[in-house]
Amino acid sequence: MAVKQVILLLLTAIVVGLAVNLVSHNRIDFIGGYRDLSGGDGPIIPPDAESGDPPFIDVNLAQFEYSSGTSLFIDATLPEEYECGTIPGSINIPFEQLPDDLEVYFDSVLHGVPKDYPLIVFCTGEECDLSLHLARNLRGFGYTTVSIFFGGAREWERFGLEIERKKPCGQ
């Protein structure tokens, strides 16, 4: 009797869970594309990081967020570098070319992005600290869920993840 009920409860949960997902506005893929990037050594944290900085995430978590599609990736490098290789689907906010009126600029470039939407800021690699500075600015202007993927596009590529190249560039 109990075994029958155990099976019935499980089957009901499977059917209802999958069916509700089909019509939910918070729908997720049935099969996630997450990979376990073993060998990832934890987040890279630059020496000039401060205790109040946005959190640093490693390549494992970055690719998880990328696969789940619930975060916006922001490349802080110059447009020339951005076009040479970036994380697919990311947008470019070049920190070194930010205008004076940052609030208006962020509102225009992140138009329609809620202030609490997860933002993941990165640049080319660990020699580049533009992501750190851009993340600090974003948080200063009210974006509450900012993370820094300090390993950047280079670490992303090193782990065999896809890189989007908008133009061919010399290595």
Place this chain on the structure above:
Amino acid sequence: MRSVVDNDYLTLVSRLLIGGIFLYASLYKIIDPGTFARSIWFYHVVPGELINLVALILPWLELLCGLAVILGIFYRGAVVWANLMTIAFMVVLLSTIARGLDIDCGCFRAATSATEPAWNAFWFDVGMLVFTVQMLFSRSRRWQLQRGR
């Protein structure tokens, strides 16, 4: 001892407590399965391909068990699941502690890195297990909608 375990009032308290906890725990997970998937991912115990399926099915199992335990419908099956899930959560929490992962349990809200120790969640589950085991061995069938075994 037998009369304590079989006590109608104690069994009712266990049903309401455990059923309520499972109901409450299921809600944020059902509303936001993507966030719950992230919580599961933090544990690194479920293969990547299966994370979303677990995130979609487990909360409904919790909800159904919570309702079944409170109402007394499919009672034996729900009590078995309540025990299995509580033990499974404890094993997973112990494994995160053993591996040095410092994460929140994600039981009632999204798990994040390094917030409160997994030990707190583990001891909470130990407390829950006392009540789920009591329900498992109790022969009390009072105040249940579905009579019989």
